[in-house]
Amino acid sequence: MKFKKIFLCLMSLLLIFSTVVLGEEINKIEVIEKSIEENTDKYEIKVKYPSIQGGEKEVTDKINKTIEDYTLNWINDIKLLGEEYSKEYEKAGKEMPKMEAYSLFEAFNTDEIISLPVTYYQYTGGAHGLTTKVSYNYDFKTGKELRLKDLFKEGFDYKSIIDKKVKEDIEKEKELYFDNGALFKGVNENQAYYLNRDGIIVYFQQYEIAPYSSGIREFKIPYGELKEGLIYKLGN
Secondary structure: OHHHHHHHHHHHHHHHHHHHHHOOOEOOEEEEEEEEEEEOOOEEEEEEEEEEEEOOHHHHHHHHHHHHHHHHHHHHHHHHHHHHHHHHHHHHOOOOOOEEEEEEEOOEEOOOEEEEEEEEEEEOOOOOOEEEEEEEEEEOOOOOEOOHHHHEOOOOOHHHHHHHHHHHHHHHOHHHOHHHHOOOOOOOOOOOEEEOOOEEEEEEOOOOOOOHHHOOEEEEEEHHHOOOOEOOOOOO
8 A cells, every 4th residue: 555655654764763852861751662563364553652751750650641541542443443344354255454553653842841743544444544643742740731722821812823824824735625725714722733843733634624635734833923922931
């Protein structure tokens, strides 16, 4: 599968990059890679996910458990599908396609905040697989999971700034979106996002505002455009 090859290539590149960045001890914590690999006649699993070492144990344990629980449940669901589909294909006298599960991750942190976006890819039959992104964003001192609105001072109109940037980017490539981008109605308090060194990246899952072929759509808003309202020290 062409998409699978592209995904695995991207996964390799990002994991190489992650090893360089995450291997450094930043603010007394280290993000290490955990992996799960299984290969049977029904499914192939090659999953990488982050685990935090160091810092406040109660906080890191909470974050690590959240990530691991989600990842293990996701894998288990794919295995269960494999068992169900196996029976259906056997009854129909057909050969079942192999279920597939792959993942990659990135990481960013300061002494106050940590952001761990994990990209999950699964193939359970059909024309193509499905890619989803889940971001784990936490206040590293309190252990609070941070929604988009939690990054900003009360009353700061971050939505207008982000909406403007997203609309500008959509306008540059309207053909990639449903109805030339008309499905984008603005971000909300629970908008999916993650952080990196350069800014806040808001994103939309496949089919949310664009077709499968356009992938997960991401929009970067530099910290400089939001600095007046940021609660946390982000950017230069």
